Amino acid sequence: MSGSRVVALGHHQPERVLTNADLEKMVDTNDEWIRQRTGIATRHIAGESESVADMASGAAAKALASSGLSPAEIGQVIVATCSAIDRSPSIAAQVAARLNIPSAVCFDLNNACAGFCTALATADHTLRAGAAQHALVIGAEKMSDLTDWTDRASCILLGDGAGAAVISTSSSVDVSPVTWGSDPSRGNAVRLVDDWQPRFAQEGQSVFRWATSELPSVAAQACERAGITTRDLAAVVTHQANLRIIEAMTRKLDLRDDVIIARDVVDSGNTSAASVPLALSKMSERGELPSGQPVLIFAFGGGLSWAGQVITAP
Template identity: 40%
Template sequence: MTTRAVAIGVGHYLPERIVPNSEFEKTLDTTDEWIRTRSGIERRHIAAEGETTSQMAIAAARAALKDAGLTADDIDAVVLATSTPDHTFPSVATMVQAGLGMTRGFAFDVQAVCAGFVFALANANALIISGQARRVLVIGAETFSRIMDWTDRSTCVLFGDGAGALVLEAQEGKGTPDDRGILATDLNSDGRYKDMLYVDGGVSTTQTSGYLRMQGNALFRQAVEKLTETAESALHKAGLEDSDVDWIVPHQANIRIIAGTAKKMGIPMDQVVLTVQDHGNTSAASIPLALSVGKDRGQIKQGDLLVTEAIGGGLAWGSVVIRW
């Protein structure tokens, strides 16, 4: 028998304020058509004044726990992916732990920007298969609106805020690709590409958070190749092929990147869970948001084989193969 980390609950939270592309036409030299044709984004959610990453993460966590039929007392660990924490420290994960009333176990943050949730899933999987935790709450939460330069039309129109959460539980499988749960992970990074996506500030440099800066065209060229390679690498580790995939649940950054990756894998777009049009790029929150929305829509069903893949600043990229 083989221990698998099985998804038993999923949930999400989105701020109330919805900002359509047309709102940017009032302050920037851009149009709804320009944003849609280049990114696929039509609208995004923006956190209210005073609304924080931890608050959104707590709301998503509660939704996932409800979906799983569990309480905070049933959770052994919280692994949270974010690049926009409430404070330099403590971790957002410990703030979620407190907010849920969880007084046992442990909690920590993972920082891999847009690839953060994939890295968090891989860490949670390792905790479960090593026996350090039986149930892990894995969260992606971001308030990227707080690090936007609202005069930079090439970046500020692309991002949004939100949170998603997944509950993983240790269950016994047969050790075959037919098992439910995480079947394989693949993680990568290359710090030589730092300047393609970064924030121009930090504690040890400017003592401020800074603003997001991106070389969009250069990043696009890296993304499709690296995302395809990592997805196929994870499938190979799991003993599976592209044709076995029921759904790609990608990082929701750009419709052209998503479509390019699906095409290279030979998977039709009607097998891709898409939320980028409604949420924009929510960084580490985008994959759990898409998982939750995909389940709510009736797209993702128990037994389906999913591939999640993401690339973000670092550069950091990776994928997870999971049977729902």
């Protein structure tokens, strides 16, 4: 086998929806102010008893069922998260236990918002090396646990959820080589502060300038590594951080007019490592992903870090 491919997707979001009107009752803000700056209209918020493992398992169960594989065939489980409080067993191990996956290697990975694309690349490398034939890759976050609900600049952004993908070995390269990296000198621009009660904080304008000025060329490099140009893409799914960032980035990518661009941030807010697989799975469920066509997935955030690759839509 020379490569890997995404064979199935799944997602999970909590039932509770927090609207901009709800936030108006909590902090000094309003719907127009939020939409103008972020594009966000709603976000899903987990209940006190709903954990990262619960959401990860829900998304993973859907992806596994859609793949047609048995739990015993999964050789690796990776969960990308920066919000889980459990250290051991890992969230990945908890997912494996709940899904009756008997003997896979399981571990969590924290690369903040870039976590899912980083985890997907890690699983791709595992499969290419022959250490497994099938892997389950999940991005899951409970960002509401890390939210300062008195800070109107940040509490409007964040949501909870999970997305998952099953990838399998393939005779073709349907998960392209990853383009990834970091700029540690800007590490404080997005952070979780306070050791005992972490809270999300960011330098919004710095992140906006960095993402819109420096990352489009990096995203284009991911296409080059796949042997295509941005004009060949059928869809683009970037980290759902802010609608203004998404639109500014994609305008610089020289895309065709008919390219589908994920805008799940409007309905889900910023779900960190969950945002790319969550948006990807919802697009697939709605029939918006053209099967067999190239899709750029690209994520960026705390670190400051980035990771992205071109995949063939399942």
